[in-house]
Amino acid sequence: MKRAVCLVMVSCFLVFGVTALAFGWSLEEAAKPYAGATIRFITETTPPSYWIEEALPEFEKATGIKVIVERQAHPHLEEKALMDFAAGTGIYDVFNFDYSWTGKYVKAGYIEPFDKYINDPKLADPNNDLKDFYPRMWEGTSWDGVPYGYPFDSVIEYLFWNKAIFDKYGVAGPPKTPDEWMDAMAKLTHPPELYGTGMQAKRHLSIVCEWLNVLWAFDGELYDENYNVLVNNENAIKATEFYKKMAEYAPPGVTTWTWDDVNTALQQGIVAQAIQWDENYGSMEDPEESKVVGQMRYAPVPTARADGKPVSHYGGSSLGIPVSSKNKEAAFLFIQWATSYDVQLRGVGKGSSPTRRSIYQIPELRAKYPSFEATDAAAETTFWRPRIPEWDEMVEVLALELNSVVAGAKDVKEALATSAAKIEEILVKGGYKK
Amino acid sequence: MPNTSFSLYQRFSSWISKTENRFKWALILPTIVLLALITVYPTLYALRLALSDYNLARAAETLKGYIGLTNFREILRDVTFWTSLRTTVLFMAVVVTVEFFLGLVIALILQGVITRSKIVRTFILLPMIMAPIVVGLTWTYLYQSEFGLVTYILRQLRLMSYRTAPLADVRTALPALMVVDIWQWTPFLIMVLLAGLEALPTAPYEAARIDKAPPFLVFRKITLPLLKPVILIVLVLRIMDAIRVFDIVYALTEGGPGEATDVLSMFIYRNSFYLWNIGKASAISFVLLYIIMIISVILVNVLSRVKATV
Numbered sequence: 194m195k196r197a198v199c200l201v202m203v204s205c206f207l208v209f210g211v212t213a214l215a216f217g218w219s220l221e222e223a224a225k226p227y228a229g230a231t232i233r234f235i236t237e238t239t240p241p242s243y244w245i246e247e248a249l250p251e252f253e254k255a256t257g258i259k260v261i262v263e264r265q266a267h268p269h270l271e272e273k274a275l276m277d278f279a280a281g282t283g284i285y286d287v288f289n290f291d292y293s294w295t296g297k298y299v300k301a302g303y304i305e306p307f308d309k310y311i312n313d314p315k316l317a318d319p320n321n322d323l324k325d326f327y328p329r330m331w332e333g334t335s336w337d338g339v340p341y342g343y344p345f346d347s348v349i350e351y352l353f354w355n356k357a358i359f360d361k362y363g364v365a366g367p368p369k370t371p372d373e374w375m376d377a378m379a380k381l382t383h384p385p386e387l388y389g390t391g392m393q394a395k396r397h398l399s400i401v402c403e404w405l406n407v408l409w410a411f412d413g414e415l416y417d418e419n420y421n422v423l424v425n426n427e428n429a430i431k432a433t434e435f436y437k438k439m440a441e442y443a444p445p446g447v448t449t450w451t452w453d454d455v456n457t458a459l460q461q462g463i464v465a466q467a468i469q470w471d472e473n474y475g476s477m478e479d480p481e482e483s484k485v486v487g488q489m490r491y492a493p494v495p496t497a498r499a500d501g502k503p504v505s506h507y508g509g510s511s512l513g514i515p516v517s518s519k520n521k522e523a524a525f526l527f528i529q530w531a532t533s534y535d536v537q538l539r540g541v542g543k544g545s546s547p548t549r550r551s552i553y554q555i556p557e558l559r560a561k562y563p564s565f566e567a568t569d570a571a572a573e574t575t576f577w578r579p580r581i582p583e584w585d586e587m588v589e590v591l592a593l594e595l596n597s598v599v600a601g602a603k604d605v606k607e608a609l610a611t612s613a614a615k616i617e618e619i620l621v622k623g624g625y626k627k
Numbered sequence: 628m629p630n631t632s633f634s635l636y637q638r639f640s641s642w643i644s645k646t647e648n649r650f651k652w653a654l655i656l657p658t659i660v661l662l663a664l665i666t667v668y669p670t671l672y673a674l675r676l677a678l679s680d681y682n683l684a685r686a687a688e689t690l691k692g693y694i695g696l697t698n699f700r701e702i703l704r705d706v707t708f709w710t711s712l713r714t715t716v717l718f719m720a721v722v723v724t725v726e727f728f729l730g731l732v733i734a735l736i737l738q739g740v741i742t743r744s745k746i747v748r749t750f751i752l753l754p755m756i757m758a759p760i761v762v763g764l765t766w767t768y769l770y771q772s773e774f775g776l777v778t779y780i781l782r783q784l785r786l787m788s789y790r791t792a793p794l795a796d797v798r799t800a801l802p803a804l805m806v807v808d809i810w811q812w813t814p815f816l817i818m819v820l821l822a823g824l825e826a827l828p829t830a831p832y833e834a835a836r837i838d839k840a841p842p843f844l845v846f847r848k849i850t851l852p853l854l855k856p857v858i859l860i861v862l863v864l865r866i867m868d869a870i871r872v873f874d875i876v877y878a879l880t881e882g883g884p885g886e887a888t889d890v891l892s893m894f895i896y897r898n899s900f901y902l903w904n905i906g907k908a909s910a911i912s913f914v915l916l917y918i919i920m921i922i923s924v925i926l927v928n929v930l931s932r933v934k935a936t937v
Binding site: 268271272275276279297300301302384385395396397444445446447448449463582585586588589593596597599600601602603 | 886
């Protein structure tokens with residue numbers, strides 16, 4: 194009798210199991226109604242975008258959905274996207290947006306809330322573990338608790354330091370405090386072959402991002418929770434003086450450099466260290482373009498913070514769907530695929546910049562890519578820049594003033610006073626501060 | 628049966644002769660329509676934008692719509708506007724002056740010597756026919772801080788320190804851009820002035836030769852006065868172009884370092900594509916348009932009064 198019950202149970206299990214498999218979610222099944230659709234994906238010229246383009250044929254084959262990838266430099270990405278969204282043309286179906294843009298696009302009503310897709314059993318993959326995305330990146334994708342996409346590109350800015358160069362000159366690394374850091378820069382500057390640090394000091398978003406790390410390292414802030422501007426307080430002045438001094442140990446012309454130039458300089462071993470975005474880890478290990486394979490190490494930005502919190506700067510981006518898109522479901526399937534565990538994992542070293550914790554915790558990958566440990570540690574504690582729509586205007590102000598400081602056209606106090614006055618005006622105009 | 632085609636032709640030609648005036652208009656009409664579509668309409672639309680609160684990055688319901696001259700008032704209060712206006716005027720004044728004198732000297736040297744050589748002509752025209760963005764990128768490499776050829780030469784001549792680079796220094800960035808513009812547009816002056824020189828009547832020169840006038844006097848008393856109309860035309864064209872300069876600035880410096888190369892077009896670009904404030908950007912465009920118009924009207928007035936007289 195017992196055996197019979199067992200047998201029935203086992204066969205029931207088998208039958209249900211097989212049925213469940215047959216009727217379970219699959220990308221092929223989910224994509225059937227959208228086969229033949231063409232979607233256009235606008236993204237930044239970043240390593241993960243290149244990886245997605247490389248992996249794309251498998252998605253197209255599985256779904257019958259054609260994807261056109263349009264890569265743009267950071268400012269032009271928005272230029273194209275905003276024109277399309279404002280006019281409601283519906284050219285783009287998938288949009289790679291920086292987390293600092295979330296507020297702007299949500300408030301303008303340009304991007305779709307994601308919960309309706311996440312909760313649609315026909316579209317959402319039940320095996321997609323959304324909890325695996327780092328909380329900060331998930332938060333960056335969301336506005337008022339509602340997600341507007343899936344985190345696509347983990348971009349955390351911290352210190353890239355070349356261990357081989359540090360060792361060669363007998364400098365202990367990584368530097369932990371600003372003093373050690375400046376000392377290392379001085380010891381590692383041997384022009385014109387080698388400079389103590391790279392810098393992204395162009396009048397560009399890059400200088401603002403880089404400087405924010407130093408500002409935070411000196412316990413500075415742009416403004417407090419009540420929007421009282423702090424850019425010209427004592428800590429900010431100290432931080433900016435430090436940032437200016439860094440330029441003495443940087444190659445000539447860093448006032449025209451962005452993250453791209455810093456990356457090349459790191460790859461060529463012209464600079465011993467620099468603050469740089471973690472998504473570039475793969476390019477350091479690529480023997481075709483890098484002279485520093487196996488030499489790069491990663492650490493938080495040296496800090497003098499009272500609370501001792503490690504400093505890094507989160508700058509990641511997510512994939513979302515414009516309200517004007519005419520292929521929203523197909524777009525969702527693409528986003529789900531592009532940010533899936535499997536696709537992110539297979540792209541490691543080929544450009545993929547995973548946003549899922551589980552990938553960073555794979556021991557073999559940690560051994561091969563030293564940045565993985567650093568990113569995993571930073572993802573919990575990383576600082577981030579303002580996400581209010583007025584941030585663009587503040588970038589304009591800060592980029593000009595900071596670049597003027599590094600270029601020697603203005604002194605620190607004057608530049609920060611001007612920045613503070615202008616940021617105050619922006620915050621008042623935006624209605625944050627009376 | 629009457630010959631229809633013949634009678635049609637007759638009717639047509641009689642219509643023409645009777646209403647020649649109307650016919651003229653019929654011929655111009657397509658051009659007028661085209662011009663209205665591609666210049667008048669966008670200009671009026673831009674004027675509407677300039678008078679409204681229009682920002683791409685803000686929700687439609689938060690925009691105020693028509694706001695009168697607020698944008699213009701904001702611009703005139705903006706310090707950046709005045710610095711970029713000053714930079715633009717300085718840029719224009721220097722490049723047009725240098726290009727003119729260089730162009731005139733080279734045209735005089737080349738006159739009659741090698742003008743008929745196609746190769747020389749091609750080489751002279753080359754910088755001018757290159758796409759502006761290509762010019763920009765080429766010069767970006769020449770000015771590059773590590774391996775740029777110009778940077779290298781400047782350092783070898785001890786004119787520039789190893790601590791800096793042409794586009795990285797607030798003192799040298801604007802002159803560096805001026806050099807690019809001069810390199811690109813002097814050929815235009817050469818070609819136009821050469822054409823002007825070759826078209827001059829020979830009689831005054833023969834008279835001068837008989838009188839054994841010294842070359843400088845010939846130039847000052849004959850060539851220059853005869854060439855005046857041509858000179859004024861190229862100056863008008865170059866001034867209008869130089870005030871609007873954008874492409875090389877965008878490709879080489881984007882207005883930096885600091886505000887050193889912040890020209891008006893860059894100011895417009897940043898307001899529209901970094902700040903999404905299309906209303907304000909349109910207003911600045913109008914200010915730029917007025918500046919160009921005023922200068923052009925003055926120059927064209929001068930031009931209409933100038934006659935090629937010896």
